[in-house]
Amino acid sequence: MRTGSGRGAARRRAADRVVVRREDGRHAAEASVDGRWLVLGKDGRLTAYGRTRGGLLRWTESRPGGPEWTGPEFFPVADLTHLSVVQGADTYVHFLGRREVRKGDGPPAVDIVHAIQYQTGRPVTEWRSLGNPHKDREKAARFGIPVGAVSGSGRVHVFVRNAGRGLMLRREGPTGKWLAWEDLKGSGVQDGLAVAAHASGRIEVLAGGGQDAMWWRQAEPDGDFRQEPNIALQVAPGTAAALETAPDRATYYWTDRDTRQLIAHRPGGWLIPLGGAPAAEPLALLRASLDGYDCTVLAHRGPDGQVMLTACGTENEQAGLWWSPTGEHSTTPPALSLDTHGRVVLATVSDNGTLHIARQSNGPGLALSPSLRV
Secondary structure (H helix, E strand, C coil): CCCCCCHHHHHHHCCCCCCCCCCCCCCCCCECCEECCEEECCCCCEEEEEEECCEEEEEEECCCCCCCEEEEEEEECCCEEEEEEEECCCCCEEEEEEEEECCCCCCCEEEEEEEEECCCCCCECCCEEEECCCCCHHHHHCCCCCEEEECCCCCEEEEEECCCCCEEEEEECCCCCECCCEEEECCCCCCCCEEEECCCCCEEEEEECCCCEEEEEECCCCCCEEEEEEECCCECCCCCEEEEEECCEEEEEEEECCCCCEEEECCCCCEEEEECCCCCCCCEEEEEEECCEEEEEEEEECCCCEEEEEEEECCCHHHCCCCEEEEEECCCCCEEEECCCCCEEEEEECCCCCEEEEEECCCCCCCECCCEEC
16 A cells, blocks of 8 residues: 555644534534535545535545444535545545635735545545646636545546636656656637546546537546647536546537537547536546446436436446436435445435435336435
8 A cells, every 4th residue: 555645644644623513503514515515434434525615524424334323524625716526446535625825916826726535434634735827816816626536556646727717737656656747738618527537547637628628638647638629619618517428438528508408428439418408517427236237327407406217238328327416405416326235315405404315225227215314
């Protein structure tokens, strides 16, 4: 196991930052967390994350498979404008935040911060700044929203749109030490990057742009990123998502900027309309075995907050999708995961900031049991 980047020391220094629960609304989720914010730990327990004023919220299954949960626990981290969650194959959970600190007149000081949760229910390490590649204060204030991926070797990769609308990368080196920011170029890059970390260890990223979408990928795990030819896609800002649907192949999903309809695409193939009327945010995506078939489960929030759910054979979207209302309403994008028994779990956040969990029932297909308020 790598212990570079001061991880062993960080683990020892990580204090229990949980604040005693208070009845002042502090533990109500007030903002969404980007990425897959419902994750399965090595011990078989699920964990859900939210964001509130002043920090991170965490709910944890009491035992593998539920149904009881503990939390929310509160971990303070000030001045975040965005927070993203990414999990590696080692099940470590990485948090990437965009921090914006006001210092008198002029633009705020903006940097990217990173913290880790090594095990289910354990403390979060101290938040470490990854900096900002812009030295000019005005440009630094326009630095974008971080999106992360973890390679097969456990190296964290952080992608961020820069002030000039190109793509920047900062990642860990072989020893765990953070390397310098790299400029991957690009033009007109939008926030809301879609990143796929393949089982092979390779990573690829799709970025919507003003005219076309831009696509970068590695030829080998932990290798350099090569920008592929642009793809004629009209991606609505902040709606792209990615899922590995075959060995070393990702399917990208987004909302079309002109039609406002959901689209699926595998580079080199056709555009596949998926219907639906989504909110301006990414789909929740999951590979799952349903009735013995390899399927892709998709969920999105409608403009009224109603959560819609569907499933199809993996890479068979062209056979048609039938979106069904779940009966759940959410103030944030929903999250999907498998529990320790392989059941699909849907997580949503209610109007009062509480977590709701709906789990796949024992019948055929993808029927969900009524949700439980955590």
